[in-house]
Amino acid sequence: MQPLIISACLLGVNCKYNASNNKLDDITIQKLQQKYNLIPICPEIMGGMPTPRNPVEIKNGKIIDQKNNDYTQNFQKGAQESLKIAQLFHAQKALLKESSPSCGSHTIYDGSFTHKKIPGMGITAEKLSHNKIQTYSEENVKILL
Numbered sequence: 844m845q846p847l848i849i850s851a852c853l854l855g856v857n858c859k860y861n862a863s864n865n866k867l868d869d870i871t872i873q874k875l876q877q878k879y880n881l882i883p884i885c886p887e888i889m890g891g892m893p894t895p896r897n898p899v900e901i902k903n904g905k906i907i908d909q910k911n912n913d914y915t916q917n918f919q920k921g922a923q924e925s926l927k928i929a930q931l932f933h934a935q936k937a938l939l940k941e942s943s944p945s946c947g948s949h950t951i952y953d954g955s956f957t958h959k960k961i962p963g964m965g966i967t968a969e970k971l972s973h974n975k976i977q978t979y980s981e982e983n984v985k986i987l988l
């Protein structure tokens with residue numbers, strides 16, 4: 844089976860900033876398991892962030908929380924570690940949680956902490972994409988099934 848990198852929160856791991864998850868429905872997970880060798884990652888944890896943690900957004904290329912604390916280095920490390928894992932498994936595809944500052948493939952929050960989304964990629968999605976790994980999100984997961 845071909846490998847598929849997947850955001851761990853989409854599989855039900857409570858690794859979100861608020862210690863919850865973004866679990867896909869069971870049928871979708873079953874279909875993915877039948878077709879792929881699922882490789883879960885959580886770039887933020889792999890970058891050394893605790894759970895729970897402050898919500899962050901991308902602003903002017905930096906990852907900041909509402910008090911302007913800068914976590915850019917953690918997020919870059921998480922992206923690098925994610926790429927290492929993807930390369931270890933020769934993965935060519937990744938299913939990542941949309942709009943996350945790490946995992947967003949098509950949209951991210953705009954840095955104003957007002958729930959406003961803009962087109963863009965999270966740090967890890969961008970890193971994988973630049974290394975020829977095709978990224979998908981839960982919003983277009985049907986393409987993978």
Ligand code: SF4
Nearest residue numbers: 850852885940943946
């Ligand atoms: S970094 Fe990615 S895998 Fe981890 S909680 Fe956020 S969206 Fe999910």
